[in-house]
Amino acid sequence: MKARPIAAALAVLGYVIMLVPILFVVASAFTSSSTLSFPPKGFSLQWFGKAAAYQPFTDALVSSLLLAGCATALALALGVPVALGLHRGAIPGRSLLQGLFLSPLVVPELVIGLALYQQLMIGLGQTAFAALLIGHAVLLMPYAVRVTGAALTLADPALEEAARGLGATPWRAFRTVTLPLLRPGVMSAALLGFITSFNNVPLSLLLQSRDFGTLPVTMLDYVQQSYDPVIAAMSTLILAATIIVAVVAERTVGFTRIFGGIN
Amino acid sequence: MTAAAQFIDVSRTFGDFTAVGSLNLDIPEGRITTLLGPSGCGKTTTLRMLAGYTAPSSGTIRIAGEDATRLPPEKRNLGMVFQSYALFPHMSVADNVGYGLKLRRIPAAERRSRVAEALDLVGLGHLAAQRPRKLSGGQQQRVALARAIAIRPSLLLLDEPLSNLDARLRVQMRAEIRRIQAETGLTVVLVTHDQDEALEMSDVMVLMRAGHVMQSGSPAEVFPRPANRFVAEFLGYENFVPASLSASDGATTLTVRPEHLEVVQGEAPDGARLALPATVTGIAYRGVDRHLTLSAPRGEGEDDVTLIATVRADHSRADWRPGDRVTVSARPEHVVELAD
Numbered sequence A: 001m002k003a004r005p006i007a008a009a010l011a012v013l014g015y016v017i018m019l020v021p022i023l024f025v026v027a028s029a030f031t032s033s034s035t036l037s038f039p040p041k042g043f044s045l046q047w048f049g050k051a052a053a054y055q056p057f058t059d060a061l062v063s064s065l066l067l068a069g070c071a072t073a074l075a076l077a078l079g080v081p082v083a084l085g086l087h088r089g090a091i092p093g094r095s096l097l098q099g100l101f102l103s104p105l106v107v108p109e110l111v112i113g114l115a116l117y118q119q120l121m122i123g124l125g126q127t128a129f130a131a132l133l134i135g136h137a138v139l140l141m142p143y144a145v146r147v148t149g150a151a152l153t154l155a156d157p158a159l160e161e162a163a164r165g166l167g168a169t170p171w172r173a174f175r176t177v178t179l180p181l182l183r184p185g186v187m188s189a190a191l192l193g194f195i196t197s198f199n200n201v202p203l204s205l206l207l208q209s210r211d212f213g214t215l216p217v218t219m220l221d222y223v224q225q226s227y228d229p230v231i232a233a234m235s236t237l238i239l240a241a242t243i244i245v246a247v248v249a250e251r252t253v254g255f256t257r258i259f260g261g262i263n
Numbered sequence B: 001m002t003a004a005a006q007f008i009d010v011s012r013t014f015g016d017f018t019a020v021g022s023l024n025l026d027i028p029e030g031r032i033t034t035l036l037g038p039s040g041c042g043k044t045t046t047l048r049m050l051a052g053y054t055a056p057s058s059g060t061i062r063i064a065g066e067d068a069t070r071l072p073p074e075k076r077n078l079g080m081v082f083q084s085y086a087l088f089p090h091m092s093v094a095d096n097v098g099y100g101l102k103l104r105r106i107p108a109a110e111r112r113s114r115v116a117e118a119l120d121l122v123g124l125g126h127l128a129a130q131r132p133r134k135l136s137g138g139q140q141q142r143v144a145l146a147r148a149i150a151i152r153p154s155l156l157l158l159d160e161p162l163s164n165l166d167a168r169l170r171v172q173m174r175a176e177i178r179r180i181q182a183e184t185g186l187t188v189v190l191v192t193h194d195q196d197e198a199l200e201m202s203d204v205m206v207l208m209r210a211g212h213v214m215q216s217g218s219p220a221e222v223f224p225r226p227a228n229r230f231v232a233e234f235l236g237y238e239n240f241v242p243a244s245l246s247a248s249d250g251a252t253t254l255t256v257r258p259e260h261l262e263v264v265q266g267e268a269p270d271g272a273r274l275a276l277p278a279t280v281t282g283i284a285y286r287g288v289d290r291h292l293t294l295s296a297p298r299g300e301g302e303d304d305v306t307l308i309a310t311v312r313a314d315h316s317r318a319d320w321r322p323g324d325r326v327t328v329s330a331r332p333e334h335v336v337e338l339a340d
Ligand SMILES: Nc1ncnc2c1ncn2[C@@H]1O[C@H](COP(=O)(O)OP(=O)(O)OP(=O)(O)O)[C@@H](O)[C@H]1O
Pocket: B014, B018, B019, B037, B038, B039, B040, B041, B042, B043, B044, B045, B046, B193
């Protein structure tokens, strides 16, 4: 391999900048003192127990998982057909549509949130969950469309033709050939969407209500009131869960495919 | 010969561009027909119209005597081998080959035996359980062939089936496809831009240019008697001599293959159809052959005619050298008269 010292140094620096704060948080979750500090004093697991037993967190976790699951499903249900349509080129104004489905990536989420807040919650009196679901689904659509689209571009268009030639109706060819080939793309989009929704703060901050708050926002609230290791423990738990999901995804689908699909 | 398929005045345009223009063509049953021509001449478009993937802009396509012009591909019962092979990556080799049989609701037991039979025909019975990705290019192509043959199609369509293979495998597969055709008696339509491939494999070769048929017939008919300059050039005739340099009625150009030109010092041999004084301008050594470039004067104020001759080295005399004054001749049976 050719040595590229500057690129390598930048990469290392990037990882350090990304990872060091995380390590600080993880380390301080194991402290035995009652304040957040680094280096941690002593060793204890008590904060994990407290975090897991703290009801606002567990409620918010359920809400967040529910919201992320529903929003991902909704985004895929809309996004996969759109990706198929765009790929086939059957839709007039294709580039405009492509631009449209990219827009949430560039429009600030706060703007989307505010718009939904005014229209849905104030204007139509919808619940926080409905507004959050729509907001998150809109946020996730680009992932659904683009990642699925990337999987489609990789598939040889002759495959479906070959199936037709062998006697398959268009629907049958789609179901037995295109759909199975799309599965990794859809799974990638789902994973990415789920994590994006789960971690989202700006939209959730605007659209949550007293009886429906997501975990990141609840944690943000918590930090503003008390600054103890419970928050570090909760963060560490989420981190661990994310790593497990990532490892499983890597084993089943492969991260290269997941992230290869985004750009 | 009965026709397995017919094109009747078929044309296909893309916007203003005519990819295939009023094509009339009979595909004879139980034979190999090749569509031969340079890139972009409409070979693939013709094949895709036959398979039902591209609709003709006008005209009629008949398959086994029936009008099939508007029939979708799944109702045509044709076996197509794509240039990219288009094997289903998520299925095993056996499932690929069995795909069409499953759609035909053939019972599992019979399906298995027909899959095995098709794979044996292409010599891949031992790879039935593999995924296509694990196979070499040549093996993938055989699977694609087996998959197309397994449905017992009324025609087997091959789009440049050998172009992704290396040179040796390509020559081997030519014989293989001929053998499979002979064993099955299938009607085959094969697209290629390689004249050697077409000459070796065709019962009927169809030469196409810019969406039109320039000549068709068996290699034995077409090769020694190209009908026009395009076909002659495509088949490797490299010498084009204005007919005015030799007595001939009607023709405007005479053409001779490089290996059929004779180069001598002094008089042309008796009975030569063509005899031109010329000067050697270049020599390339090709093993035992000498590839001579020659220049023959045409007349006052006109450019010389450039000739190319492939001759055997003659060790009884000194090798040719630039500047040698020679006579270039050809026997009557090797001279083809062209109207253009
Ligand atoms: N879907 C299409 N849209 C526009 N033009 C097309 C389309 N399909 C083919 N053409 C044009 O029609 C002409 C003939 O194409 P075709 O693929 O039949 O050529 P070919 O003889 O198979 O060439 P090659 O040897 O390169 O494969 C080409 O100029 C091509 O650009």
